[in-house]
Amino acid sequence: MTIRIGVIGTGVMGAGHASMLASQIAGCEVVAVADADEARAKVVAGKVGAARVFSDGKALIGDTGVDAVVVASPDPTHHPLVMECLRQVKPVLCEKPLGTNSTECREIVETEMRSGRRLVQVGFMRRFDPGYEAVKAALTEERHGLPLFLHCIHRNAVAASYTTSEAIILNTAVHEIDAARFLLGEEFVSATVRGTRATRSAPSRTPQFLLLETASGVLVDIEAFVDAQYGYDVRAELVCEKGAMSLAQTHAVRTWSSGTVGNSLYADWMGRFDDAYRRELQAWVQSIRSWKAVGASAWDGYVSTRTAELCLEAYRSRQTVTIDIEERPAFYA
């Protein structure tokens, strides 16, 4: 059974997903592409051999030739498009964020639960990164004892000029929030957030530092810095009772040149997490064939957004804020 996929959104992420699904993922084909900019959709459709092109995402979802949907259109469209997928009972892989706020995310959760079937996967691709998977496996085995600290670094080389300090928490740090939840398997109970001085290259916003406590007493700290200039750099170190593990970009080639020895860094997440994206898409396609949900659920999408909102409150108030997430419904166990 070949899964017939429709891709909504043909920006960098959508075009990348469409191309990867068509050329590197077993068990599927891309049959439809949608974008408000229909010309752009046509170009992508041509490249991946998709016969149908739509300017309206909902029309694509309604197409009977489409078995499953990737939502990679602008953030405000995520909620309505995912809701439509639920209505049409079609599996959907929605790029993060699931909604623009926790209320939207929560509505998706409620609707999915009422539908009685897990249809939504949120595109937190790190859950499929070999590094994160290996750290989680070691933690699950308690190979180094119980966790104590998780140090996270998230640096982008450049950010859009309109990015704000708030957006750094809601859109950047949220990746670390989900990754930490994934690794540790528990929720946060408090957040303290501080900014540094602003940089001269981006004086309107400030690099952020989040300090979070989990229910069991693990401290998670997150540096979120989107103007690091030198490259894209995502790292993490998990410190346990008798050992530690770190993960970072892997480097196939080491170079000696001009007085230095070192490695090239990726410019952005597309290179750094290329393998994670591929594995995420492959696992998603396989999950549709096997009816067994994988990856970040709608619930994870909701909790990450809700946690980030409370971190924003902590940043604004300079107070330690309590994070009080509802218990996870059995539906998402």
Add this chain to the structure above:
Amino acid sequence: MTIRIGVIGTGVMGAGHASMLASQIAGCEVVAVADADEARAKVVAGKVGAARVFSDGKALIGDTGVDAVVVASPDPTHHPLVMECLRQVKPVLCEKPLGTNSTECREIVETEMRSGRRLVQVGFMRRFDPGYEAVKAALTEERHGLPLFLHCIHRNAVAASYTTSEAIILNTAVHEIDAARFLLGEEFVSATVRGTRATRSAPSRTPQFLLLETASGVLVDIEAFVDAQYGYDVRAELVCEKGAMSLAQTHAVRTWSSGTVGNSLYADWMGRFDDAYRRELQAWVQSIRSWKAVGASAWDGYVSTRTAELCLEAYRSRQTVTIDIEERPAFYA
């Protein structure tokens, strides 16, 4: 167009290829599996959803439902099976070696040339490894000047008890010979070979060291050591006029534990070159769809085997042996 693939041989390599083709490669399906041990073939066929099972590889090749063939059966069967694929005009990916000696390889080359079409790819998977590709790309761009030295290391953790010093040259070092030819884009002109003392764990054979000169004056040295015990370890360093590049296993996770900081090594090539195998298979499937040959050709299979045979002569004689390979036919340009 989905390529319908038949896999001959269901040992470690064949079963691995079948599984990867079925679960991770776009544009193909595994429709047939053959093995002299038909029960084993059935198990693999069941796992990958292949409907047809054969005990005879030639029968699989002749099946009209099979578009292309993977040959991963024992070495002595490679030559007759590839010859059969040529007769049936079916694209074939043949695990190395292409034949048990250079005469067999040469016959395949002659036959393929007469057929007028490139049908044979030899499974030198390193040509698809991101590290080797990156080094080759930098070399092609002359990023660090012209090449001078290529230092190669090939260590296996363990080898079969019947492995001989000769086999280390013919079966192990041959991988480096092809990799060096791939990277440098030229042939060798001389070989000098020495063995070390034997190890106490494998007293019947001796680790090998090959020193080869290329036509343009690059020195390639190869350590081939199949009883290294500590792990599988393949590395290379290319030294150019003003810079050097090295490649080795990548490590997603770094671990601090019990007085050391370090990384786990793979036990064998399946882990180390997992990504190379996947990319090799994907490129092969794509090459069938696009009628554009990629990877190591039958010619490459012939030259590597011929070169290794002359290295063996150098080892036995302790003399520097001239390597005088015929000019590459335009057919393989």
Add this chain to the structure above:
Amino acid sequence: MTIRIGVIGTGVMGAGHASMLASQIAGCEVVAVADADEARAKVVAGKVGAARVFSDGKALIGDTGVDAVVVASPDPTHHPLVMECLRQVKPVLCEKPLGTNSTECREIVETEMRSGRRLVQVGFMRRFDPGYEAVKAALTEERHGLPLFLHCIHRNAVAASYTTSEAIILNTAVHEIDAARFLLGEEFVSATVRGTRATRSAPSRTPQFLLLETASGVLVDIEAFVDAQYGYDVRAELVCEKGAMSLAQTHAVRTWSSGTVGNSLYADWMGRFDDAYRRELQAWVQSIRSWKAVGASAWDGYVSTRTAELCLEAYRSRQTVTIDIEERPAFYA
């Protein structure tokens, strides 16, 4: 002019300093050794060729044959012995801490200022570590722009059973506090401190995390974990506007063994900072000869202790505490 040195205290640190001064430091000799345990003092004196042995540190300081003094006796003796050195106008290198609390340190500062001459160096050896020096040099040159974050890790393999959470802040984190002040060249203005869960191997204390803000808007975070079991591990990463620098233990040898590739870690600070200690002692001896104070001053000793005391307050209250250090006297400029 050979500086004649007296060493007070012959525990691990004192014996180490005496031995290093005698065998690796130019321009000095160890002429006297003191320890309440006179037998132990005699053994050390014998090894380093010191003629005079004292059971009373003050008697050693008063000896006319002693030009300068190293204080490495138990912490509570530091204040009275340094005060005696000031009275006798003898240069003194005092192991950290300068006093058991900031009041004691402050008294030393006042006394030294009244004496009109810099006589006190505090043994914050990291200021002489090549790694810290290189980071500071790069920062001074603004090679990567202005600093934003300083991430510090301080892990000990084991700690004394009586060590408390409070002591982790006052005695362990204080090293990072001084190192951060040294690197950044400014003072802290606030502290927030949290502990993790306790470890099962040391249930009576809890690993600490300190988040400090500097006057100019740099965020410094410090993990202080004294029961890490796997080894001694001190690291730091300084993140600037367009680049980052990290430092950690250096490794002369890389080892491939038993399925891993990696490096040995030091068991404690004596190995990790061996070179820093040597350079500290050499610089101190040279500073006596040249009458030009180097390293951490009494003022630095005072500020680090005062800052640590306020961090302790922050830990106990779970509140962000303001750090309001007096302006540095011109005397210490």
Add this chain to the structure above:
Amino acid sequence: MTIRIGVIGTGVMGAGHASMLASQIAGCEVVAVADADEARAKVVAGKVGAARVFSDGKALIGDTGVDAVVVASPDPTHHPLVMECLRQVKPVLCEKPLGTNSTECREIVETEMRSGRRLVQVGFMRRFDPGYEAVKAALTEERHGLPLFLHCIHRNAVAASYTTSEAIILNTAVHEIDAARFLLGEEFVSATVRGTRATRSAPSRTPQFLLLETASGVLVDIEAFVDAQYGYDVRAELVCEKGAMSLAQTHAVRTWSSGTVGNSLYADWMGRFDDAYRRELQAWVQSIRSWKAVGASAWDGYVSTRTAELCLEAYRSRQTVTIDIEERPAFYA
């Protein structure tokens, strides 16, 4: 007892040794400096506080105020100056090479043996490098089994324009020859040598590759490349029966900048082996005080030169040359 040292030669090496002896080495003082260029000698003497200046090295050796001598003058002067030290019965640390050929070295050996006392140390500083020491220690303990391969790399950033292919073997590779003898504790029995193409930046000479066999069956290969441009780079990897160890420059600081992460390389040996030089000098001074010779002996100086001469013969003839060193005299055991 303070050793009063005279330094002959005030070029880069001599001036460096004089400065290091005066400022970082315990138990000695530099009392005399000699150089054919007396003005330059005076400058160095002034910096290190040496009262006596000579234009003639032999006069310095004859000075009764000089206890021991460092010979760092041009290579052709080494033999006569060391012979004079033997005549005057003064310990001497002679920079490599001990003589300009093996006959000269041999004469020193014979003379020293007749004198009945070990007075000569040759400046093969790597024997004091922590990395080489650690590898040797692990080998002595047979931590990874018996040795099989030793891969050596010696790259200089730049070389004098008059350097020849021959000089690369005699002056550059000789360092590796001594290092290998030091690590393995045995002699070579054969040498095969090849050059690569010449580089465009140094067309008059060619990078060298030496392949040597030891008596016990270890293969040692040496890349000697003096025009590597990117930096000074000396590395080694020792491969044993069940593990391997490598050594290279250590890096105190890791830098993320401009799309790369990496480390700075030293420009030359003075930086790379700074610590080795210091330890060599300290050990030499201590050896004089304790009458116990350390480091490379005159015998080691002789054997390394003789071995390099035979390597040169192998290079010229393109034949494998037998190395037949006399048995080591008991005097040097």
